[in-house]
Amino acid sequence: MTNIRKVAELAGVSVATVSRALKSPDIVSPATREKVLKAVDQAGYKPNLMAVQFRSQRTYNLVVLVPTIANTFFARVISGIQEAAQERGYGVLLCNTLGNEAMETQYASLVSTRQADGVIQLRAFNPFSEKAFPAGAVLPMINACEVLDDAPCPTVKLDNRAAAREATEHLISLGHRRIGMIKGPRRSPLTRDRQQGYQDALSAAGIPLDECLLCPGDFTPRSGYQAAETLIALAERPSAIFCESDEMAIGAISRIKEAGLRVPEDISVAGFDDIAFASYSDPPLTTIAQPAEAFGREAVAMLIEVLEGRQVDNLVLPYTLVSRASTATCRP
């Protein structure tokens, strides 16, 4: 394998000069630089980045922990991460954790073993052991999208509570008073925040909370389908349903239609995320648009700041309510 010593020999200079000619061309004489570059070309030399990384103790790799890449929203976030990382010369090591904490911990340890410089987490969980990073130490990590209340690192998220409140208020403004909610996984802070926003809207409108209208889900279309089944079987059926993800909303609409009911005439449905399919569902989905790619881009920018030893503030990204045809005025 052609290494720097071969090139040095070929150019008739020392290895140090070759290294300098490539890394800081301005400190070698033009003539020498010329010679070196010619030798590099002739030998087909490419620096062994493993050696470079080993020496500099930087891998220029970032680990991304994502619950499931099959989720369209996460796919967009990852897309943003990948793009931003690429621009800044970082690679992206992907870890599909499938909610498995052991796997997250294992991947996060790539940082301890110097296979990656930092971690971007799309899930609320601290994958680092107390031992690897004792309390007080700066974690080379960013939490994005789903965020712990007392996250031990900088975070970038949405104001989920306000967004859910706005979606619910939209339904209330259409005359709905019996509004179902299909929630995310029980232990998720994001789910709790969105539920809080839903309740905020209800109490502001003087509507009492009915626990029966809250159904758990897991963000998949399948869980939305099942939750809708429960909701439409209620003695007093809701006239609208707010779903914590578009994927669940699409599953719910499918079940509602299967029951012979119409959307939005019989039941209005609102989603969350504004995935690509939201505009193509029948009817097109009213939803909260999140800047998914921006989450990824910002997370990368923040992580690199942390890696370079600078202070970073938490970030809250904006959302928009996108009103489409899946929600309409309530007709009793």
Add this chain to the structure above:
Amino acid sequence: MTNIRKVAELAGVSVATVSRALKSPDIVSPATREKVLKAVDQAGYKPNLMAVQFRSQRTYNLVVLVPTIANTFFARVISGIQEAAQERGYGVLLCNTLGNEAMETQYASLVSTRQADGVIQLRAFNPFSEKAFPAGAVLPMINACEVLDDAPCPTVKLDNRAAAREATEHLISLGHRRIGMIKGPRRSPLTRDRQQGYQDALSAAGIPLDECLLCPGDFTPRSGYQAAETLIALAERPSAIFCESDEMAIGAISRIKEAGLRVPEDISVAGFDDIAFASYSDPPLTTIAQPAEAFGREAVAMLIEVLEGRQVDNLVLPYTLVSRASTATCRP
């Protein structure tokens, strides 16, 4: 930073003994092993994998080149890759190429610079320069899903021609004779194969080919939407449309309904891929199911075979026609 020398000092042995106690425990005495393990624990020692990799000249990373991770089908393939890689101790470096050949080349060069051991490509293109891997050299690469005719490496794919033929025959068997097709990107071999299958079915049934019925797309819902617009505007409208991806089929259905037409009563629609949303679309989509995760898993298994110097054969995975409600008998 705790390194192997610190541990050696702590345990009162040489670095070689520490290394051996950890890597081949059977060749050190039990007493010494005990001592070493205690020192490792006490020092909180974790081997610096960068050094290990540097020494062994293996990174245990695989590069995955994917046109776009936002595509649900690719997301599933990547999921399979990630899982299989993880099981075998490999990491996955993701590269969202967005069809940009320069980017693919750049990422593939991670192999030349020893930042990754091999490449899995979900797109038909040889990203390696003639210089890095002269003709005849064994490329550390697997082509999956989309495959070059004369791929310079082992491939794992579907019999796209047969699958497209079967989907088209399904439509013909329902009485359709005027069948539109929404294709993938022009230069893709996969698109060409599927079109060939479509034509096979037509000519077997004695139906002449009408070029007007062939619309290009790019696998996104948006392109399906636009192509459908073209097809329904034809003087002699097709009674069925075969789409090369479910995403395009969903976009097409959306446009068809917008035009006041019904699926499948007025126009039958068949897709390709069987993504999660296919069952939840309205109507549920008739489609060709591909074993997406299996593509990923097999590609990893094959690549590791190649990396370990063994011979690998091409692989063809099975498909299934899944008949749902988006296709029905033709009513003139």
Add this chain to the structure above:
DNA sequence: AAGCCAAATGTAACCGGTTACATTATCGTC
């Protein structure tokens, strides 16, 4: 011509493991 400084280049240590080879310890056999 001597003296000085800056620029250019060379030498060799270093990063943290792995492992070939050398050395020492242990045990059994005659």
Add this chain to the structure above:
DNA sequence: GACGATAATGTAACCGGTTACATTTGGCTT
């Protein structure tokens, strides 16, 4: 007790760059 075989451990080279420090070169000043 001497000898050889084997097991256990130590020593140091090595992977391929980077860089602190040493050395050489060349131009300029007085």
